[in-house]
Amino acid sequence: TPRVFSGIQPSGGLTLGNYLGAIKRFVDMQDTGIETLYCMVDLHAITVWQDPAALRRQTRELAAGYIAAGLDPAKSLLFNQSQVPEHAQLGWIFNCVARMGWMSRMTQFKDKAGKNRENASLGLFAYPALMAADILVYHATHVPVGEDQKQHIELTRDVAAKFNHDYGVDFFPMTEPVIEGAATRVMSLRDGSKKMSKSDPSPASRINMTDDADAIAKKIRKAKTDPDALPSEAQGLEDRPEARNLVNIFAGLADMKVDHVLADFGGKQFSDFKPALIDLAVSKLAPISTEMDRLMQHPDEIDRILTKGATRARQIAAPILAQTYEIVGMVGPK
């Protein structure tokens, strides 16, 4: 049976990249009738230092973002990772299945550890094994993610295949990434070669889901561009990363194909395109940020939703973990 799982780290404020690459897709999948589980992956967040008070606030804010963007706790299971201990328990088993060599090839590890690898946390190195557990502890078949997570989903399949092979079982499914839409890789507004990211030191590089209309307008107005008019076909964007990024963002927000955006704006200057993008972004994002603000006034309500989601998630995860332990040869309770 198909089952959808995905997660986002409460490691900072949600960005437009998280929204277009992930959350908007989460909402699409919720409405297909397939069972959907969406997690705030707090155990992943602490692979780099998080101030405890900030982590708590960011987890609730992420939950508020999910709900404000259209996820409905009555339709999707919304919960934080640490309230479902089965993730970490299966994560340990997968630490013993995955190989050091696999992990050291992960580009996210290389990017986040930087030059000083000796000083990166062990958790940052093992991150993809825990991510495999997040997905496989539910036997999830589909994972909506941005382009940057493709390599981790491939590793999840490698872990499932090696486990199945080593133990001679056909137990874990081969999960498919779902990387869809016009904006699967939203780039920094300051540098078209860098991913838009929560943790970029420059706030002008990203639009945050909590930004108000003024902030959105200011950042788009200041976004880096080139002096040329927009082309009328997507091919014309190939060597223009900043222009391509803004067009992709427009297409993503409007649920349009890039070709259709260019059919409307081909030949126009950024002085025409940017105001249209600002209007669109404000009309789509400002209501979400207003609703997030409202939800954040009721943190207890958010906590109750997460606990309820976790309880239901455990009902799926616990039997799968128990079967895994059985396969591995752990003596269980009698």
Ligand code: AQP
């Ligand atoms: N720029 C992006 N474009 C499209 N999708 C993106 N995602 C993140 N950035 C973009 C997608 O959002 C989901 C959650 O990401 P994450 O929070 O687990 O971690 P990340 O990919 O490391 O996100 P950030 O914003 O870059 O956080 P930091 O700065 O903490 O590393 C994933 O599906 C991801 O693809």
